[in-house]
Amino acid sequence: MRLRIILASIVLTMASTAIAKDYHYTTVKGDPMQARIYTLDNGLKVYLSVNTEKPRIQTYIAVRTGSRNDPAETTGLAHYLEHLMFKGTTHFGSSNLQKEAPLLDSIQNRFEIYRKITDAAKRKAYYHQIDSISQVAAKYNIPNEYDKLMASIGSEGSNAYTSNDVTCYVEDIPANEVDNWAKVQGDRFQNMVIRGFHTELEAVYEEYNISLSNDGEKEYDALNAIIFPKHPYGTQTTIGTQEHLKNPSILNIKNYFKRYYVPNNIAICMAGDMNPDEVIATIDKYFGDWKKSDNLSRPEYAPVKNLTAAVDSTVTGLEAENLMLGWKANKASDLQCDTLDVIKSILYNGQAGMFDLNLNQNMKVQYAGAWFENLNDYSEFLLQGGPKEGQKLEDVRALMLEQIEKLKKGEFSDDLIPSVINNMKLSYYTSLQNNKDRANKFVESFINGIDWKNQVDRLDRISKLTKKDIVDFANKFFGNNYACVYKRIGEDKNQKKIDKPQITAIPTNRDKSSQFLRDITSSEVKPIQPKFIDYKKDLTFGKTSKGLPIIMKQNAEDKLFNLQMRYEFGNEADVRYSHAANYLDLLGTDKISAEQVKQQFYKLACNFGINVNGKTITVSLSGLAENMPQAVALAENVLKNAKVDNTAWKNYVAMVLKNREDTKKEQRSNFTAAKAYGMYGTYNSVRNDLTADQLKNTNPANMLALIKKLSNYKHTVLYYGPATEKQLNNLITKEHKTATKLADVPVNKPYMEQQTPKNEILLAPYDAKNIYMTMYHNEGKKFNPAEAPVAAVFNEYFGGGMNTVVFQELREARGLAYSASAYYYNMPIKNHTQYGTTFIISQNDKMMDCIRVFNEIIDTIPQNEANFNLAKQSLQKQLASMRVTKMNIINSYLNAKEKGLDYDINRRIYNALPSVTLKDIVDYEKQNMASKPYRYIILGDEKNLNMNALEKIAPIKRISTKDIFGY
Template sequence: MRLRSFLAAVALLFTTSAVAQQYKYATVPGDPMQTRIYTLDNGLKVYLSVNKEKPRLQTYIAVRTGSRNDPAETTGLAHYLEHLMFKGSTHFGSSDVVAEAPLLDSIQNRFEAYRRLTDKAARKKAYHEIDSISQLAAKYNIPNEYDKLMASIGAEGTNAYTSNDVTCYVEDIPSNEIDTWAKIESDRFKNMVIRGFHTELEAVYEEFNIGLAKDNNKEWNALAAKLFPGHPYGTQTTIGTQEHLKNPSILNIKNYYNRYYVPNNVAICMAGDFDPDKVVAIIDKYFGDWKKNDQLSRPEYAPVRDLTAPVDTTVVGLEAENLMMGWKAQGAASYQADTLDVITNMLSNGKAGIFDLNLNAPMKVQAAQAGYMGMADYGQFILIGMPKQGQSLEEVRKLMLAEIDKLKKGQFADNLLSAVVNNMKLDYYRSLQDNSSRADKFVDAFINGKKWSDEVNRLDRISKMTRQQIVDFANRFFLDNYVTVFKRQGNDTTIHKIEKPSITPIPTNNDKRSQFLQEVVNLKADPIQPSFVDYKKDLTKAVTKKGVEVLYKQNTEDELFTLAFHYPFGTKSDNRYEIAAGYLDYVGTAKLSNQKLNQLFYDLACSYKVNVGGDAIDIVLTGLNSSMPKALRLLETVLNEAKANKATWNQFVELLLKSRADAKSNQGANFSALRYYGMYGKYNAYTNQMSEKELRAANPQTLLNLLRDLKTKKHTLLYYGPTKEADLDALVSKVHLTPKTLAPAPAAKEYTALRTTDNEVWIAPYDAKNIYLMMLHNEGAKWNADKAAIEALFNEYFGGGMNAIVFQELREARGLAYSASASYSRPARPQDDEMFFTYIITQNDKMMDCVNEFLNLLNNTPEREANFKLAQQALIKSLATARTTKFGVLASYLRAQKMGLDYDLNQKIYETLPKLQLKDVMNFAKENIANKNYRYLILGDEKNLDMKALEKIATVKRFTTNEIFGE
């Protein structure tokens, strides 16, 4: 293996090609992504992979630094710098950089003094001074200019993320805008300016608050602290501490930026539709003069010692109890990572893993799973377990460790390893269909120091692994040197509230724009012509010999397939279908056990899922097309011959009830329940479920027979794959046996949307430091295709993204939230009501600030011509470069049919958008959101909220947790 790896490395070193302007690149033979890896003279890495499916590309700019390199005195710094990178440069984000500079310097110096103050009164006075100086600086600040720049070129998914070892900046752009993208990105990476500091700091703190209610974060942090003592992986978190977030250092951030944001510490990773010769020339044009750091280094730490005995630790929170176990591993670039990835899939692959067969399928626990997380310095192998009702966490741990012992003893199916390898290959080739997955692979390789030859040859390496190698490795690795984090339910007394700072809203200065933005907006790239779905040409409609309607599209690109049976009814007709689909995962047939069925599907590299919604049931089969005939026969066997028994049913009911109880302790699940309750009242998608009494009294075989009898109802077959249409017809007609006449869909009991005839305040309880707030308006307006364009444009302008009015005013100007949005929603069916929502998560004591600002924006929507033009331009470019492909064509047709359309609605929107003007958006706002009645849906702890202020809006209606969950 070592010799082979050496030869692969040599191949990577010498397989180079001369291209335009004499750029050289490395490739690896046999790379299915045909990756080119360039290194510019200043050390900047460029990874390129061409995928022509649509005229767009995914771009990642990855910086090889993260919270691992944060100074211990200002943790969270890498993540906060990520936020500040969106604030502009010496060329954009300001109307007068020279006049602004001394004010920014003053803010920096004042923060250095502020962070060292301990007296409360002195800190308050100092912060007031910072706020005052910030107001002066804000006169020149032009918030969100970066987002305006990206909107002008039709970018999507503008974002960034920070982790232990990486900070990565994300854009999905049209393929004709690469030059402009590079111009913008090179400027902000070379010339970043820190501005809008204190409002953005408050937004980051709101992000911190959101994390406080997620007990999973606490578990990961506690596990890392025990696995990696003395190393930043264990001593500091990516978000940082509460104290450090409230005592930041702009000076430290600048020093960090100057040290790590240098070209020889950065990779540009791109996948999509482009000419790589032209792209590398463009990148060199804009990034080539970026000065490298010849003294580039990072903090180094003593090796983390191996544990010599198990270590237990506990975290407390409101969410459901569970446990997490971890073993320290080598870093992601090591070959040990290969083995741990294989073992992960051997233990839990969702079908035939050791945990799946021995713990999950027989319902010995609520859930058990395994995973490997590789980082640059170390990795961690993780087990996660959830207990059944009445089961202790210690018992769950004992059961999982017993299965690890079976792995160590080689007590697993003879073909498990080969099946795992085949499915890992399937997953890999499926991932290549997606540009972001390709680019993710580049980021992972660069950040973790992986040779690309090792990545390309990874599947070959794991294919050669033997059963004995796995067993031997497991015996060396899984020693009694693990950490267990017990997540208990209770009140976390370590969470402390910090007083809301007094922040004067900064002006958004939307009447201003930098010269840089003006230049970019005036640039005219060669336009990309749109390509919309033509339902008469892009798919085939047919009927099988047995009378089943077929939507067919042939896959000529690879050997993967998706086959689905679509039934136009769901839980609104009978809520038992959802339960039957869940129970099906735990039963077998008279001849085949549940475990054996799962093994057979996994061996075929195929999988199925029964998806049940309010209006539809979809039985979806996917995998390798060569296995499709066998997989389809096996699926029909499962549906037709599934056999219930009282013991498994009782166990399943207990798991289901435990899952429902666990949801009541989750903040997000509570808000979802309140949101549906607020839209539809007592009978809604959340509450329409079989009660405990109904579950316990049900005949489980009757439920399974509902799935068996689906084939007697009218349905549609959807297929995307290599099989020819005639061969598909022959197979389905032979295997999928249906009666001569298919019965119509059963009648549905519809959810009735509640109109907002008066202002109302509905509140449900959840004990947290923040609230979820939604304002809902519904006056019964019905959808019309002719309004689709103005609705889309209004959403883009007002509430859709970081360049929208809502985000600018609530986050950028006031620091009230990490995210804020609003949307005028299109229903899934033309007979349903249109609705308008605002949405925000904010600190408890900022609630009324958010309400008042939302009301101001709704009733007095700002009229900003420049914002409108950018929103219009962004939508037009997005639609021009969008492509509906593969199985998506068939799914698109079903959605259009459901809306009563025989054409691609995006085409109508695209053709209408250029005709719309700002006055149309303003009129839409006046007619649909201004001075309307709203239902305020609030999830929070009433004793920490300004209830008197809410009572001035309307009488407060209180709902219990059980009520919103329908119990």
């Protein structure tokens, strides 16, 4: 009997060995990412890179299609489909697929009729039919099941994006959840079902509304229309036209899905803590049977001709004037792109490029920049600039083109190209620390058809470029073959108001779930053991020879460093310091010019700057550790020996005042200012600044004196890098000169959150098709660490993401917004108070609906035990797989200290999670948010708002643009 068992075991082992699949992969010698590239039998590409810093994996599923392939009669289709991919499949998202299917077919057919109706009354009547049938179909719909699936495995950052050539689906998952993730994604990409269509249309349209106020997008689209006149890059946008958005075709979307969503047109890109052999087997298990397309193709277009002369165009809008220039380049896989990327940094790198030094440093323009965008069919080299007060856009254009001519003549420093290449290397190796950046490199390679060896060899190739190579190339590439778009201030006549459709809210069906969700939620995986920070063990605390406190973490992983001098005061104590720091950036010393300072830091591949916020001032240096001693010496030289330049101060003040006026024209900036006013009153971070007269009458020598005396205040040395404590001490002692006895820092006068004893409405003006709104409540409660676990689960359940009550009710059920959220800020810093907020961007005529729904779900929080357990499970898995590393350990300690803690609060939350109940979070919400007075902070156009309905909530206080900005 025993012999038979042994023989049977041998046979089974041999059989298992015989059927084990050998997955072939390719690698590239010298690849720092050690990427493995697989191609499954059905053509599916899989890119894997191992990074064990934390037990998580960044995943991208990239489809090689985007708005370039949209049918001309239904632009925006690729982006629509991206949204619909979150609606479920034949296995999840529905409680009864058989009963739901004919209703979905009916909705599809009716949309084909609706999109061709032109009479407004008939359209409204017919849309009512669609809405009615959608109500019946919605009985079987289980909204947000995809989000619940991802929450159940502890995924973070669930999202997707669509561009010209790509549609990409994004998840950041715990390392032990690969099987569940692959099971969901395999089903999603093979069995997608379009449901919840008409409410999702409204969410997409709200996204379109947001874009209407972004003049930069309009400017870019107008530029592409000139450069690519008969190619989709120029003839259609990713978001689509207003007409097409309101007349969609489900049939076209399905046909598009069948054509492009096939394995031989898709890549799975993953980077993180994994066993590649196990991961590829898992992917094959769930994607391997997916049938490839034998007829894969895409629309092809005639070659786009080069411009033979400069072509100008103009767009209008409320935001500040600027202009954009663009040249057509070869496709992304062409090696020409290497050279253009280097040229981009020669012109503009934020420190020592030709634009940086010759235009921005000398303040000849408000700003000037360059960037390079590589696309599948063609690429673009782009310039953008803004005018100073009284300067014409044409003058800015001339100044930027003048720098192009200097480039063509080789009139730039011989050190610039080697410095650019060194900084590109620094950027590349820094990016390898991040799983997102690694996976993004895979996406770019796949979508643009770039051989991975070319990606790996790129730094070597550009290192061989000489000044002559650059100059010769520039003379061939840059001519009068460019497009120019002027962005001028004025009314955009192309914006048209569309009334909100009469949508009946679909049920959220919180009590329903698919078997698929239940299986994933209850699946058992080997748990990840959490690792929380122990500040005493994970950080080194010491003092320099002169008594300066040191907080450091040694970096044994790479050759990068981050050194900071931190002062415990900021703008709340003296707002002059932010201007003094900015002024220093424009100055040289008694021996080297301002331009030379920038050039030397850039040559060292190090960044130097002073950051001033409300509570702290930080003098920072970072970059290549081997150059840290020289960088510290240079920084100290600048700090001690900077030379006053009266002209630079005068020009700086003019730039500040112009920037203030430009900021007042931006919708988001207005909302930021209105929110600060509504939460903090007239003394807040936006309004607390020097007046125009104060700036003009300031002696710049006094500003510089503030910086020169800074090191005589008490401060702390923060360091992350390869140096030992002794080496750091020796360097700081040698280079960092301080007073013998350090003075106490000035005392901050903190911005304090206001309480909301009664309902109030603050209305700030902005002429747009949508409103920005937050509801703010504060009753003066202080931080109680014991409440942190319940608060964390509440935010995960109620309003902190897509799998929440707020998102389901305002977007999924009613299509009121592109995004909506609510949050209770329960962990303020010492001496500050907790508060709750909501946030939404919505169409003007949906404002009262948004307010009504927010109040309903706040006052009576919808309760569902299964969703609560899911939120708790998601949070538990996120915390277990979270790792705080590098400089973030020091930042975590400082943040905890600001809250009065000496331990990692996440440990307390994690340990308490099992005992948190649904009743706990319902009680918590009732105590802190429900039936409370709120301050409604609204940014919108009063002419298009329902003011009568708004006044029934509370008296309206109108606050002007000057009120919220203070100028």
